[in-house]
Structures are given as structure tokens and as C-alpha cells.
Amino acid sequence: MTRSTRKNADMAETPLLEARKLRVEFTTRGRVVHAVSDVDMDLAPGEVLAIVGESGSGKSQMLLAMLGLTAQNARVTGSVRFEGKELVGAPESLLNQVRGNRIGFVFQDPMTSLNPYLSIGLQLTEPLRVHKNMGKAAATAQAVEMLKAVHMSEPEQRMHQFPHQLSGGMRQRVAIAMALMCSPKILIADEPTTALDVTVQAQVLSLLREIRERFGTAVILVTHDLGVVAELADRVNVMYAGRNVEKGTAEDIFYRCRHPYTEALQRSVPQLSQDRLVRLVAIEGNPPDPSALPPGCAYAPRCFYRLENCDQSVPPLEPVSGAHAKACIYEGKLKYQGETPA
Amino acid sequence: MSSPILSVRDLRVHFTLHDDGWLSKSKTLRAVDGVSFDLNPGETLGVVGESGCGKSTLARAILGLVPVTSGEVRYAGVNLATLNPEQFHEQRRHLQIIFQDPLASLDPRMTVGQIIGEPLRAFFSRMSADERQSKVLAIMQHVGLLPEQINRYPHEFSGGQAQRIGIARALILHPDVVVCDEPVSALDVSIKAQIVNLLGDLQSKFGLSLLFIAHDLASVRHISHRVLVLYLGKIMELAPADEIYGAPRHPYTQSLIQAVPVADPQRARAHPAKALSGEPPSPISPPSGCVFRTRCPYAVERCAVEVPELRQVGKSMVACHLAEELVP
Numbered sequence: 001m002t003r004s005t006r007k008n009a010d011m012a013e014t015p016l017l018e019a020r021k022l023r024v025e026f027t028t029r030g031r032v033v034h035a036v037s038d039v040d041m042d043l044a045p046g047e048v049l050a051i052v053g054e055s056g057s058g059k060s061q062m063l064l065a066m067l068g069l070t071a072q073n074a075r076v077t078g079s080v081r082f083e084g085k086e087l088v089g090a091p092e093s094l095l096n097q098v099r100g101n102r103i104g105f106v107f108q109d110p111m112t113s114l115n116p117y118l119s120i121g122l123q124l125t126e127p128l129r130v131h132k133n134m135g136k137a138a139a140t141a142q143a144v145e146m147l148k149a150v151h152m153s154e155p156e157q158r159m160h161q162f163p164h165q166l167s168g169g170m171r172q173r174v175a176i177a178m179a180l181m182c183s184p185k186i187l188i189a190d191e192p193t194t195a196l197d198v199t200v201q202a203q204v205l206s207l208l209r210e211i212r213e214r215f216g217t218a219v220i221l222v223t224h225d226l227g228v229v230a231e232l233a234d235r236v237n238v239m240y241a242g243r244n245v246e247k248g249t250a251e252d253i254f255y256r257c258r259h260p261y262t263e264a265l266q267r268s269v270p271q272l273s274q275d276r277l278v279r280l281v282a283i284e285g286n287p288p289d290p291s292a293l294p295p296g297c298a299y300a301p302r303c304f305y306r307l308e309n310c311d312q313s314v315p316p317l318e319p320v321s322g323a324h325a326k327a328c329i330y331e332g333k334l335k336y337q338g339e340t341p342a
Numbered sequence: 343m344s345s346p347i348l349s350v351r352d353l354r355v356h357f358t359l360h361d362d363g364w365l366s367k368s369k370t371l372r373a374v375d376g377v378s379f380d381l382n383p384g385e386t387l388g389v390v391g392e393s394g395c396g397k398s399t400l401a402r403a404i405l406g407l408v409p410v411t412s413g414e415v416r417y418a419g420v421n422l423a424t425l426n427p428e429q430f431h432e433q434r435r436h437l438q439i440i441f442q443d444p445l446a447s448l449d450p451r452m453t454v455g456q457i458i459g460e461p462l463r464a465f466f467s468r469m470s471a472d473e474r475q476s477k478v479l480a481i482m483q484h485v486g487l488l489p490e491q492i493n494r495y496p497h498e499f500s501g502g503q504a505q506r507i508g509i510a511r512a513l514i515l516h517p518d519v520v521v522c523d524e525p526v527s528a529l530d531v532s533i534k535a536q537i538v539n540l541l542g543d544l545q546s547k548f549g550l551s552l553l554f555i556a557h558d559l560a561s562v563r564h565i566s567h568r569v570l571v572l573y574l575g576k577i578m579e580l581a582p583a584d585e586i587y588g589a590p591r592h593p594y595t596q597s598l599i600q601a602v603p604v605a606d607p608q609r610a611r612a613h614p615a616k617a618l619s620g621e622p623p624s625p626i627s628p629p630s631g632c633v634f635r636t637r638c639p640y641a642v643e644r645c646a647v648e649v650p651e652l653r654q655v656g657k658s659m660v661a662c663h664l665a666e667e668l669v670p
Contacts (some may be wrong), residue, residue: 054530167621168393198558202601204615209614224531230610250607268535270560272587272602275612279542280535280564286500289529302669 015042016185016218022078024065030157033291036060037242040175048212048219050229053239058224063188068095101131104179108173108191114163120174123290127181141217146177150207169200190222226269230254238262240289241298244317248324258326260305263334305330347551348519353377353413355403361470367648369626373399373621375575386552388562391572392622397555401521405437406430435465437630438512448496455492459560477514485510485540502533513544517589521553526561538564563587571595574625574633581658588666591660593638638666
């Protein structure tokens, strides 16, 4: 198998986070579930990288594996380097210095990621007291500042409240504030707006945009919503059945995509601007079972452009041009490219 | 135009909340507060609103699943509230529901055949097992399930497949009206489109009238003839879909549309999704006057004093004092 591309020659700085051949496997009842297979990933300082895929595509497992947070029965191989340090197989003591300190995490459901028994203030100051050995008064002052930065009204009073007293949008702001307390280099946001209403989602998106500008934090945004991707991302990695099937700049992915799955994903998203009563283009069938992946390309059984050789071997991720790469042997033109969704 | 299959008039569903303190007064939560609309035969009416706006309560009230405080629900001209329990049961076969979470709405200990066939047992207790099975198999084919899946259990199915089971169960009695309570919100993008298309196909095949509930405007775009926008239990706008999307008149409808992120990076950079400030107020203590005024960018003094009536403006029904001035 060809080694994936070392691209981004224009990216002068060394990547902040670099994953090579990352693999996550679970053994359950004698079967091996391939959650993530041979994924390479680079994140430059200050950029927003979106990881797009459906449930079960391995996007969350990949991030959990990077921080040593996978379940006990997971086997993680490959390499993840952050600021020059190897994280795969690293001792807990090193991981604990990174997690919540250098890399902040925001989860999908703020109600389950906040502790219902502890006040907002206690949860916000905890990272500072643990990682920075900060005193209570200083930590509290900084937490209030951070609540202001995420546009919470009445920040001083909020410190004494509990998660159940806040609405979903406010809880997500608190979760974001908590992830930012130690001024991390990277903010990993796993479906941060999926549980929120559209109007509140727009608030959180604009908040993430602001944070990136104000603090220069790099963001890894995991989502299945292409609208959210278009709003924020500089670069996009598309995942399917545990593999990275296409990667490129947001423009590459939205205007010049070369993988049939990326194309199908775009065409199945309902758009406000489309004509009414036009049939959505559905992707037939279901994503494959990760413990019984089809031979060759995992997307082939659902693919509109399938060729005879598609089930022969797994197509490697190969460069299209510049940073744009795809894992597909079909070289022809995709039918709907060049057609703007509008 | 033929007479509506379902008409809802001034429907109110209020819940009384008892506080813990024994001296405190009980409060009233107005989940649905004076909603009126018609659903025509073969039509899809989209119902859109944020969480807590009362859309699910509205669905449940129509089906008699929550007690109605006041107002009428008429099915084919008959006021359902005036029926005795047997008569109501008889009418209910014409009104069915599809739920949001497909796996939670299917009994894990029943087979697919038993789940889909249960409405037949409830309404045609003397139907033979063979006849029931043949009807189940027929409807399974219509929703895209395979005959050999009849003896499987819900946990063996993915979300999209499980939703097909829920749809088959709702359709087996050949109802006239199907209330779809966020049927695709919990599904993956690629599966969502399959289910939306399936519902559209089944609608033309069986002549169904659909009440299609969703929390955002994009997902009802492809299926709705008309759209009803709810906020805090009240109708803000009710209009033909082309008007809602092309010329939204109510400030709330406008902000719902502006908040949807566009899957086009260049356009998104030029015009990022616009957030509506604040969050919906509590339905226990709604604002005076227009319930939307606390978040409305155009609110004037009059909005705090006078409740705007739902009235005809152009082709739309709008509940806003300024509807004429806010040219879309």
C-alpha cells in the first residue's frame, strides 16, 4: 500500500498535531471491529479542521484515541504527535498534562459532560487549580472573565448555579468556557451543536469563530452537518467506515470534490434554497458493519460510480492537487460537480 | 377545494405545575395556546419551531394522547372531543403517528411482524393470523423492508430501518392522517433523505395527509405544501411553502431561515448564519403582548401591550403588528 501523501508544502509551520497511520480496533466476542483504519491527520496552529462523517464512521473514536480516552478493549496503534511528544502509548501522567490543559474537549451533549452535582464555578475553576496550581480567588476571577468571553449574561451569579438551571445553549457555552480555561492550543469540539436548536446553533457557531480569532486556538470540529462545516472549516477530512476517504480545503471539498461519497453526502443534505418538492438524492443502503467490512473500498456497495476493481483492494488516499487527496480509483468526472447547491 | 380532513380550532393545552412549597401558588404552562389550522386531503403541512414551542404537544393533543384544555379537533367534520371512548377508538384508526426515536418507539421484545401487526389485532380482533401476516408483508414491501425480516427484533435494525418499521406500523390500517413527530431528526444525513423520499412516495401512493413536525425549516422544505411556524405555543406564521421560504413575513420565520447554515463555504463566509439573540422565554411566564417581542429585532412599544392576531397578509397568515412594513 502506498504511504499517504505528505502534503501541505505551503504549510510552513510544523503541524501542531500530527497523526500517522492511526488505527483503533476493538475485540468483542472474538470479532474485531475496525473503528479507525490508517488515518493520517495534520492540524496547523490556529486552523479549523472539520472531520465529517456519519455515525459509526470512526470520527469520535479517532479523537478519543488521540487522547488515550478509548475504552479498555480498544487497541490503538500508529502515531499521534502533539508539540513533538508522542501520545499513543504515552503514560497517563503525560496525557493528564495534555488533556484539558493543552487540548480542550467539548462534547455533543452538555448535560452529560457537566457534573450535575457541582456548581458551574467549581467546574470552571477545577482545570486551573489542577493544571496551573492556581489559588481559588485567582481561578474564580479568571472563570468569570471566561464566562464573559463566551457571552454569558450575569457571569458572577452563574458561578453559583448548577447545570440544570441553565438552558441547553447556555450549558454548551459553559462547556466551551471550561475547555478554554487553560488556554489550550487545540479545542476539540465533538458535534458541539447537534443537540441545539438552529437559532442557538448559530450563536455557538459565531462563538467558536470568535474564539478562534481572539485566542488563536486551533479547532477540530467533528460534525455530520455540512452546513456547520461550511460556516467554520478551513480544511475538511471526510470519513467513511473508519477511513479518511477525502481531504482538502473547504473549497476543494465543496466545489471540487472527487470522492463519490462526498458528492452523495452533499446532495442528500436538504437546502433551503432548493426547489420545493424536489426529491432529495438519497444514498441507497446503509453504512457497513465495522466488524464485517466489505473487501476493497467500503463505500463500493453503495457507490453510484462503482467499477469492477473496486472490491479488489482498499484504495489508498492519493493526492489530487495540492492538499486535496482522495481514496477512490474512479478517475472520471463526478456527475454533479461544478453544480452549486444553490 | 374539498373540505379539510382535519381541522383544529383554538386548541389549547395547558399543564398545571404544582410547586414543592405548600403555600406557593400552582403555575400554568401554556404548551399550546390557541392554535387553529386546517389540513387538506393529500396535503403535507410542515410544523416548525424550536424545542419547547409546543409542537410535540400539539401532535399528541390532536391524537388524544394528552388532555386538551379547550378548543376543537375535527376529523372529517366530527369533533373528536364529543365522542365516547368506543367511538373515539374507532376514529383513531384513521389518525396515526410516527415518532422521533425509532428504536425507543418499538417494543424490544416483539418481532417486526408483531409490531407492525399490532394495530390489526387492536382493531380487527377476529382477523386470522394468516390474513394478518399477508397484510404485514404487503406493507413491509411498501416501506422497503424485506419479507425475511418479519421475525427479527428491533435491535437488529439500524435507525433508518427501524424508522421504516414505525412507518409500516402507522400505515397498516390505511389511515387518512399521519402525524410525523420529527421522524428524521435522529437519523444520519444519508438515511434522512431516504426516509423523507419514502414518506413522499407513500403519500402519493396512499393519498395520505401528513402533519410533518421538525425543528428546522430546511428539513420540511422538500415535503411540505404549507408550513406552520410555532413559537411558545402560538402560531407566528402559516403560509404556502413558497411564501415561507421565498418571502417570510414574520420576523421569527425570517430569523429561523437566516440561522440555517448554508453548505457553501464562500457564501457562508460572506453571510454567516445569523444568530437570533437570547433563547425562548419560559412558557410558564410568557412575555406580555407578542410572545416573540423579547427576541425580535423590530419590536416596538405596541408589541408589549397588544397580542397580535393571526391575520391574512398577502398569501400568508401572520401574527405580527408590523407584517405590512417588514417587506421580505
